[in-house]
Ligand code: UDP
């Protein structure tokens with residue numbers, strides 16, 4: 001049996017070597033269940049010495065593989081490339097910065113032994129994170145779950161152990177706009193959740209800015225829900241109803257009190273409000289249209305510049 005660890009790396013020159021050291025500490029455990037391993041680093045267009053660091057590891061240990069992108073395509077693309085190129089009977093995705101502790105692997109394999117198809121991890125708390133980030137993350141998860149039938153778990157990390165069957169299911173989803181947290185929920189299968197205390201990044205800096213996370217959140221909602229599209233129809237009906245009531249009120253008032261010309265400020269307010277709502281709805285439609293546009297173009301999710309491979313894990317698919 002073979003385990004593939006998929007590790008997306010973007011400017012992680014400081015952490016890849018540490019990651020390898022930590023991961024290898026599981027060797028005894030791997031041997032005890034006669035499990036072979038391969039570590040598949042996906043270099044997501046790093047501009048630092050990440051590629052050189054991985055090559056050094058590869059010289060030491062031929063079980064280290066690498067796929068290097070031609071530019072930064074994002075973590076989602078990196079994980080997809082990992083799934084496509086993993087040869088393992090089991091696949092685990094983990095971050096390079098040791099925020100997904102490799103020491104958890106034996107416990108995760110227990111879940112597989114218990115008959116689960118995948119073992120996922122979540123954090124107990126968001127300790128050590130900026131409060132504003134936690135606040136908006138909370139709003140996002142509540143909104144996403146209210147709008148979508150696919151369950152998106154709060155605090156879930158991308159640290160997940162899966163059987164080959166689950167990996168093949170994920171690969172069968174070939175969409176361009178990938179939101180992995182939603183994809184895991186969508187494919188289903190029996191999943192065991194393990195909670196662990198949030199670990200802070202050891203070296204380097206987080207690659208996510210607030211703005212990047214915000215755009216990612218919108219992407220997630222759009223990818224797994226079409227409910228926002230209904231907002232326009234709902235508001236349309238509401239305003240028609242209001243307008244009808246207003247018309248009746250005005251006709252009655254004119255018949256009873258005559259027709260003094262007044263009320264242009266209220267008119268301006270109403271026009272401003274309604275055009276605001278219209279633009280808002282148009283924006284929502286535009287978001288879906290832009291996603292559909294990218295989807296039909298069928299561009300590749302990533303482009304490979306360089307590959308480090310030994311064929312140690314068997315035939316390449
Ligand atoms: N990452 C990536 N491409 C990107 C951004 C991040 O491959 O465009 C990788 C990064 O190298 C790390 C993982 O995704 O291994 C998680 O990123 P990070 O630690 O910056 O995110 P955070 O833990 O702060 O959410």
Ligand code: MG
Nearest residue numbers: 095097099201
């Ligand atoms: Mg991190």
